[in-house]
Amino acid sequence: MQLTHEDFVRVSAVADEIPSLGPWRPVIADLATLLGTGADSSAARRARVHPQDALIASGRTSRTPPVQPFALCPPERLARCRGVLTDIDDTLTEHGVLMPEALAALHRLRELGLPTIAITGRPMGWSEPFARAWPVDAIVAENGAVALFREAGDLCIEYAQDDATRRANAQRLQEVLARIVHEVPGASAARDSAGRVTDIAIDHSEFVHLPGAAIERVVALMRSEGMEATVSSIHVNGWFGTHDKRSGARWIVSRLLGRELDAERDDWLYVGDSTNDQVMFGCFPMSVGVANLMRFAAELTVWPAYLAEGERGNGFAQVVEAIAAVRAQP
Numbered sequence: 001m002q003l004t005h006e007d008f009v010r011v012s013a014v015a016d017e018i019p020s021l022g023p024w025r026p027v028i029a030d031l032a033t034l035l036g037t038g039a040d041s042s043a044a045r046r047a048r049v050h051p052q053d054a055l056i057a058s059g060r061t062s063r064t065p066p067v068q069p070f071a072l073c074p075p076e077r078l079a080r081c082r083g084v085l086t087d088i089d090d091t092l093t094e095h096g097v098l099m100p101e102a103l104a105a106l107h108r109l110r111e112l113g114l115p116t117i118a119i120t121g122r123p124m125g126w127s128e129p130f131a132r133a134w135p136v137d138a139i140v141a142e143n144g145a146v147a148l149f150r151e152a153g154d155l156c157i158e159y160a161q162d163d164a165t166r167r168a169n170a171q172r173l174q175e176v177l178a179r180i181v182h183e184v185p186g187a188s189a190a191r192d193s194a195g196r197v198t199d200i201a202i203d204h205s206e207f208v209h210l211p212g213a214a215i216e217r218v219v220a221l222m223r224s225e226g227m228e229a230t231v232s233s234i235h236v237n238g239w240f241g242t243h244d245k246r247s248g249a250r251w252i253v254s255r256l257l258g259r260e261l262d263a264e265r266d267d268w269l270y271v272g273d274s275t276n277d278q279v280m281f282g283c284f285p286m287s288v289g290v291a292n293l294m295r296f297a298a299e300l301t302v303w304p305a306y307l308a309e310g311e312r313g314n315g316f317a318q319v320v321e322a323i324a325a326v327r328a329q330p
């Protein structure tokens with residue numbers, strides 16, 4: 001692949017736009033040196049970047065990520081789209097706030113009549129006001145454990161686990177949380193913990209920075225206690241039970257639409273940004289990562305089929321625009 005000078009400018013812009021580059025920081029530094037401008041280049045700040053270029057241009061990776069630019073998603077495939085599933089944090093939001101581009105895209109999906117369901121590791125309590133306010137059919141929170149949706153004007157909250165199971169797990173969850181905070185230096189409960197019903201969460205990038213080794217210790221400790229554990233862009237989540245984002249998606253599609261998601265999975269689109277979206281990337285052939293997914297390139301074992309050019313809500317909006325465009329064609 002032959003890269004132009006403009007490509008390198010666009011690549012160096014990544015250094016300014018991604019606060020936590022992790023293993024890619026030296027790659028970007030190399031490219032900035034090649035440019036002779038450094039990461040403070042005003043041209044770089046103005047430029048846009050396609051994240052795949054950063055990987056390929058670096059020469060530091062022995063493999064090209066097994067993902068295509070979203071622009072290559074066949075229109076006929078988008079035309080068959082029967083619904084959209086999406087992560088929330090750093091897919092629709094930036095710094096925890098819904099981006100206006102993402103909100104406009106959610107409204108567009110509603111205009112198109114496409115079922116839209118947000119699936120997140122955030123807690124039930126955090127999700128409640130958004131399930132009332134956002135133009136989505138439902139929010140599935142706590143990694144598939146609880147669904148929030150409106151019915152006849154009222155907000156309904158339903159759990160994947162029965163009352164007795166949740167009660168039995170509640171004390172164990174708090175015991176594991178206390179052990180993690182005690183044993184892993186720097187580990188603290190996520191600030192949204194008060195709204196959590198079925199899981200616990202350790203903050204690693206929302207309000208504090210927890211080093212990678214500590215994140216691994218938290219995950220290992222959760223698993224040693226018999227919990228499922230995943231790492232989102234901001235938290236490490238742990239819970240008891242077999243549910244996950246995929247089972248939560250199946251459940252809510254059946255509950256709200258009376259349809260079997262597995263029978264339609266070729267025609268549902270999923271958008272995500274992090275390692276805790278891998279179960280969904282692997283499930284849906286029409287899966288898309290927003291561009292900031294690349295910050296987890298070193299940790300990903302399951303990639304989405306496509307990568308949007310834009311980060312966060314801009315990437316999500318790009319996906320929705322493409323769906324709307326094919327639907328507008330005669």
Ligand SMILES: [Mg+2]
Nearest residue numbers: 087089090274
């Ligand atoms: Mg996320």
